[in-house]
Amino acid sequence: MNIYLRSMIAGFAATVILSVLMMIKGAMGIMPQLDVIAMLARMAQDIMGFGGAGLAWMMHFMIGTVVWGILFALLYGTLPGAGAITKGISFGVLAWLLMMIGPMPMAGASLFGLGLGMMAPIMTLVLHIIYGAVLGAVFQALPASADNKAHMRR
DSSP states (O other): OOHHHHHHHHHHHHHHHHHHHHHHHHHTTSSTTOOHHHHHHHHHHHHHSOOOHHHHHHHHHHIIIIIHHHHHHHHGGGSSSSSHHHHHHHHHHHHHHHHHHTHHHHTTSOGGGGGGOTHHHHHHHHHHHHHHHHHHHHHHHSOOOHHHHHHHHO
């Protein structure tokens, strides 16, 4: 299977797990101010003039599946770690860092989301580590073609 298809399937699976955890967090009333979907909806409204939860969920899945999925495949050979799961966790930490210095401040949550409280960066880090572990595990479980194996050794 093509490395980019593998990484996007893995990104989709990881985004599903992340989304379920986000919904459980919300249903339990844990950090209601940390609502990524509401933040994405507001950002879409501010940037494009339209938004809503449906568009925000679509953006969330496109980022987790396509953007992070493909970036994981591109960076796989340079990520620290001995196996796909460890590399996935490393990638999850990188994705978290990029989110903390880019979209979080753009959404009005301040650098590292500290405008939402001290738990925001910790909770989002844990969620991204889980995302990365699932990303790596699914990526590893999917069959690789011969050209993929050469790419992964780099």
